[in-house]
Amino acid sequence: MKKITILFLGLFLTTVAFSQDSEKAKSLLDEVSAKMGAYKNMYIGFSQTLSNEDAGIKEGDEPPIRGEINLQGEKYNLNYLGNQFIYDGKNLHVINHDEKEISISEGDIEGDDGFVYPSKLLTFYKEGYTFKMGKLxxxxxxxxxxxxxxxxxxxxxxxxxxxxxxxxxxxxxxLIQTGTNGSKTSFTITKFKNNEDLPKNFFTFNKDKFLSNNYIID
Structure with missing residues (x-):
């Protein structure tokens, strides 16, 4: 009976400790989201690297992918992987400047593949995750x-x-994401600004401007 009591007590204390650690982690995430989300707008310059030890790809083997994003509430203007993404709160406009092609879709990127996109940094954790504190x-x-x-x-x-x-x-x-295929994607913020004076139409897609420059809109 004594051994059973000790085992039960040990399991109970472990469960309590895990719960407290999870709450501490979520509380920190909520604090970060609230602070950064309270800014009128944000500019984030970032670099992204990829590694996969199983495939023999080490971090630093390839130059980092660089990008930048301006965020204002749900709206954003993102330059990433050679494309420009403009989300005006209703429609997403993906602009390929090299090919002069534009695709327009209703709603934002869903992220069904589990990948955390730069525009989702402040909100991605709120659904579908368990939390725990990591290293300092x-x-x-x-x-x-x-x-x-x-x-x-x-x-x-x-x-x-x-x-x-x-x-x-x-x-x-x-932000570091580890995939089921062993790949590890690291996203590092290299530059940060907040509460800048942006043009009124900064997050607006100017259709006439692109058509006059011979862009093709799907």
């Missing part, structure tokens, strides 16, 4: 607190997300 790391003189997120969906193509948060500013610094 010193990076270039900054204390970065990591939170580990695991998708609840067993069919997700992403098995883990590590979100690095600057412990002082409560801003997101880095």
């Amino acid at each position: 790391q010193n990076t270039k003189g900054r204390k970065i607190q990591y939170v580990i997120l695991n998708p609840k969906d067993s069919n997700s193509e992403i098995i883990q997300v590590e979100l690095g948060i600057d412990a002082k500013t409560k801003h997101i610094y880095k």
Whole structure:
């Protein structure tokens, strides 16, 4: 009976500790989302790297992919992978400047594959994840607190997300996604600005402008 009691007590304490750790992690994420989401707008410059040890691809083998995004509420203007994405809160416009082709779709990127897109940084964690506190790391003189997120969906193509948060500013610094195929995508914020004076039509798609420049709209 004593052994059973000790075992039960051990399981109970483990469950309580896990629950407290999960609540602490979620509380930190909520604090970050609330702080960054309260800005009138944000500019984020970022770099993205890919590694896959199973495939012999190490981080740094290829130059990082660089991009930038301006966010204002649900609206955003993103330059990424050679394309420009303009979401005006209703429709998503994907502009390929090299091919002069534009596709327009209703609604935002769904992200059904589990990949966390730059436009979803502040909200992706709110549904479909479990949380726990990760390591506290010193990076270039900054204390970065990591939170580990695991998708609840067993069919997700992403098995883990590590979100690095600057412990002082409560801003997101880095996001690392590990896929089911062993690939690891690292997204690092290299430049950050907030509350800038942007043109009124910054998040508006100017159809006439592109048509006059011989763009093809699907």
